[in-house]
Amino acid sequence: MHALIQPNPGMFGVTHHYDLLLIGAGHAHLGVLRRWALVERPPGRIALISPGPVAWYSGMLPGLLAGRHSAADCQVELQALCRAAKVELIISPVEGLSAAQQQVQLGDGRTLGASWLSLNVGAQISAPPQQGEAMQLLAVKPFDQFISGWQQWQAKPEPMAILGGGAAGVELALALAGKVPQLALFSAGHLLDGLSPGVRLRALGHLRQHAVEVREDCPISRIDNDSLLSGNAPVWRGQRLLLASGAKAFAWPVHSGLGCDERGFVLIAPTLQSYTHPTIFAVGDCASLPGARKSGVYAVRQGPVLATNLSAALRGLPLKRYRPQRQSLALLATGDGGALLDWHGYSAGGQCYGRWKDFLDKGFIQRHRF
Numbered sequence: 125m126h127a128l129i130q131p132n133p134g135m136f137g138v139t140h141h142y143d144l145l146l147i148g149a150g151h152a153h154l155g156v157l158r159r160w161a162l163v164e165r166p167p168g169r170i171a172l173i174s175p176g177p178v179a180w181y182s183g184m185l186p187g188l189l190a191g192r193h194s195a196a197d198c199q200v201e202l203q204a205l206c207r208a209a210k211v212e213l214i215i216s217p218v219e220g221l222s223a224a225q226q227q228v229q230l231g232d233g234r235t236l237g238a239s240w241l242s243l244n245v246g247a248q249i250s251a252p253p254q255q256g257e258a259m260q261l262l263a264v265k266p267f268d269q270f271i272s273g274w275q276q277w278q279a280k281p282e283p284m285a286i287l288g289g290g291a292a293g294v295e296l297a298l299a300l301a302g303k304v305p306q307l308a309l310f311s312a313g314h315l316l317d318g319l320s321p322g323v324r325l326r327a328l329g330h331l332r333q334h335a336v337e338v339r340e341d342c343p344i345s346r347i348d349n350d351s352l353l354s355g356n357a358p359v360w361r362g363q364r365l366l367l368a369s370g371a372k373a374f375a376w377p378v379h380s381g382l383g384c385d386e387r388g389f390v391l392i393a394p395t396l397q398s399y400t401h402p403t404i405f406a407v408g409d410c411a412s413l414p415g416a417r418k419s420g421v422y423a424v425r426q427g428p429v430l431a432t433n434l435s436a437a438l439r440g441l442p443l444k445r446y447r448p449q450r451q452s453l454a455l456l457a458t459g460d461g462g463a464l465l466d467w468h469g470y471s472a473g474g475q476c477y478g479r480w481k482d483f484l485d486k487g488f489i490q491r492h493r494f
């Protein structure tokens with residue numbers, strides 16, 4: 125567990141007070157707002173804080189890159205959703221949090237205080253240490269920066285490597301394979317670790333068909349000018365590296381005084397409350413709870429429990445417990461309109477699964493449009 129670093133009490137200035145601040149338009153908060161738009165919202169002054177006016181839906185990003193969706197197809201407009209839920213929308217990133225004082229510092233200089241806080245800010249992408257500037261790095265998150273960076277790269281295609289052998293790395297490789305002259309995919313362990321062996325073999329088949337060079341069990345330890353090194357051995361040379369590797373916690377929650385795990389993710393109880401500060405909830409990738417994986421599916425499932433618990437907290441009622449599901453359905457886009465399915469150790473692939481994935485993804489966006 126991280127040592128609790130207490131923020132400087134003088135760090136934050138004038139405060140506007142809210143009953144509840146929802147920080148980040150992640151999957152669970154979208155679900156909370158939808159529920160409050162459709163059913164009764166709890167009493168009090170409530171706001172959502174987001175760096176931008178839209179929330180991107182990561183599940184459709186590979187389809188956007190493959191040219192199968194437009195950017196608008198993959199976004200939820202927050203103003204309309206907030207208006208329907210009777211929640212204020214504040215556009216600015218949170219840059220600091222004092223758990224003890226229940227205050228947040230915004231990028232625009234404002235300081236807000238709240239009786240209750242809820243964090244659903246996701247995570248950033250980790251990068252290996254880099255020496256020299258010969259290699260350009262592009263992280264898949266935040267999505268708007270990634271999309272504009274990719275558009276610049278696409279204007280002048282060059283050989284590229286992708287770091288990350290999880291579902292995101294595989295989907296991106298299959299979406300981008302035909303768009304760059306050479307593509308290599310690096311996985312620290314086996315490709316799609318945690319999914320069934322069958323889906324890994326199917327993915328390897330698709331990647332081979334698209335001439336993607338796959339390097340499994342090849343953790344990248346550092347970048348030295350135009351070389352990727354595994355241990356001390358150079359394993360790839362080039363000038364473009366797309367980062368789709370593991371989730372890395374943002375620094376500001378770690379420095380907030382909230383109890384975090386050894387990787388910096390907020391430790392939460394089954395009620396989704398911080399263990400150290402029960403007036404602060406945390407969900408999705410930024411939270412740490414045994415059994416809950418860092419994936420959109422888990423963040424979505426936390427939404428209904430979070431909505432119930434935030435309403436109960438504001439009314440002084442008892443809270444419900446969230447229990448992570450043991451299995452989750454994975455549908456991986458293959459870049460050609462098809463998808464690979466992984467469910468309970470069973471794997472399959474084809475165009476019909478791609479249509480199913482499109483149906484589920486478009487349904488998610490539609491559910492949050494008001």
Ligand SMILES: Cc1cc2nc3c(=O)[nH]c(=O)nc-3n(C[C@H](O)[C@H](O)[C@H](O)COP(=O)(O)OP(=O)(O)OC[C@H]3O[C@@H](n4cnc5c(N)ncnc54)[C@H](O)[C@@H]3O)c2cc1C
Pocket residue numbers: 147148149150151152173174175176178179180182183184185186216217218219244245246247264265291292295296368407408409410418419420421422423455
């Ligand atoms: C290419 C790709 C494809 C993926 N496909 C799938 C998939 O098909 N299925 C699946 O289950 N998972 C998928 N994932 C994983 C998934 O994206 C994450 O696990 C999921 O988005 C986590 O959800 P979340 O609600 O925790 O946060 P996010 O969905 O990441 O949302 C966090 C929100 O917080 C906001 N935010 C960030 N910092 C701040 C700040 N300082 N202040 C205020 N707001 C802030 C962000 O703008 C964002 O809106 C994919 C990931 C990638 C990269």
